[in-house]
Amino acid sequence: MPLATRLFIRFAVGYLLIGLVAGTALAFDPTLRTFWPTYLHLITVGWLTQLIFGVAFWLFPRASREYKRGREGYIWASLVLLNAGLVLRVAAEPFDLGVADQSALVLSALFQLGAAGCFVANMWPRLKARP
Amino acid sequence: MPLPTIWLVRAALVHLLIGTALGALLLVTKADLGTPHWVARTWPLHGEMMLLGWMVQLAMGVAYWILPKHAQQPVRGLAAPVMAAALLINAGVIGAGLGPAMGRTDLAVAGRVAELAAVLLFAGNAWPRIKEFGRGRD
Numbered sequence: 001m002p003l004a005t006r007l008f009i010r011f012a013v014g015y016l017l018i019g020l021v022a023g024t025a026l027a028f029d030p031t032l033r034t035f036w037p038t039y040l041h042l043i044t045v046g047w048l049t050q051l052i053f054g055v056a057f058w059l060f061p062r063a064s065r066e067y068k069r070g071r072e073g074y075i076w077a078s079l080v081l082l083n084a085g086l087v088l089r090v091a092a093e094p095f096d097l098g099v100a101d102q103s104a105l106v107l108s109a110l111f112q113l114g115a116a117g118c119f120v121a122n123m124w125p126r127l128k129a130r131p
Numbered sequence: 132m133p134l135p136t137i138w139l140v141r142a143a144l145v146h147l148l149i150g151t152a153l154g155a156l157l158l159v160t161k162a163d164l165g166t167p168h169w170v171a172r173t174w175p176l177h178g179e180m181m182l183l184g185w186m187v188q189l190a191m192g193v194a195y196w197i198l199p200k201h202a203q204q205p206v207r208g209l210a211a212p213v214m215a216a217a218l219l220i221n222a223g224v225i226g227a228g229l230g231p232a233m234g235r236t237d238l239a240v241a242g243r244v245a246e247l248a249a250v251l252l253f254a255g256n257a258w259p260r261i262k263e264f265g266r267g268r269d
Binding site: 045123129 | 132134136140141144147151152154155156158159161162163164171180182185186200240253
């Protein structure tokens with residue numbers, strides 16, 4: 001299992017745990033409703049999407065002899081951007097911190113979009129029929 | 132990798148990109164930077180694209196590829212119903228996602244029906260292949 005996959009899956013399990021703790025807190029205290037979108041994205045992006053990224057990078061067909069798992073720079077960029085984007089979201093979305101909050105949300109949006117773009121750039125050339 | 136899988140996974144990647152772009156716009160809206168009003172109405176499309184268009188469609192594509200094969204041709208079952216499922220799920224996601232944004236209940240219902248039909252076609256292919264590897268082969 002390649003290093004990037006191991007990191008994706010470890011981060012994914014971490015977000016699943018944090019997401020479930022957040023979900024438990026939401027169930028106990030309904031006044032924490034502002035955390036709901038953050039909780040949802042911890043599970044769907046932090047856990048599910050990140051797990052898919054890691055496993056797909058590991059198991060999808062080879063891109064070429066030269067680039068066995070495609071251009072790996074894209075997948076490392078995707079790993080960093082996805083996690084940086086999520087951390088910024090968790091830090092900013094449920095709170096109202098003024099300008100800092102606004103900047104963090106915009107950066108989070110850009111980072112997560114960049115992560116998706118980098119993942120697609122790695123995967124697209126690997127989707128091909130067996131010769 | 133079989134052709135229906137390539138179709139389904141490529142379409143899933145397109146949904147991932149567009150769905151994430153919509154999600155990014157929705158997140159920027161929370162920052163009160165004067166994004167257009169229509170952006171706030173796209174959250175059902177964002178949810179539909181990420182859940183059905185990205186995750187479910189990717190799972191369907193990979194399942195068609197890796198589930199145990201039949202002993203006889205066609206080893207992965209007929210490809211046509213799975214190709215039809217690919218068309219239906221993509222049409223369904225667009226209908227079910229745009230319907231609420233446009234205030235069109237008929238479009239939303241048609242989208243859901245198309246998604247249901249896609250899943251039924253997929254299940255018809257996958258169900259007989261849910262078995263031990265090698266079973267049915269001599």
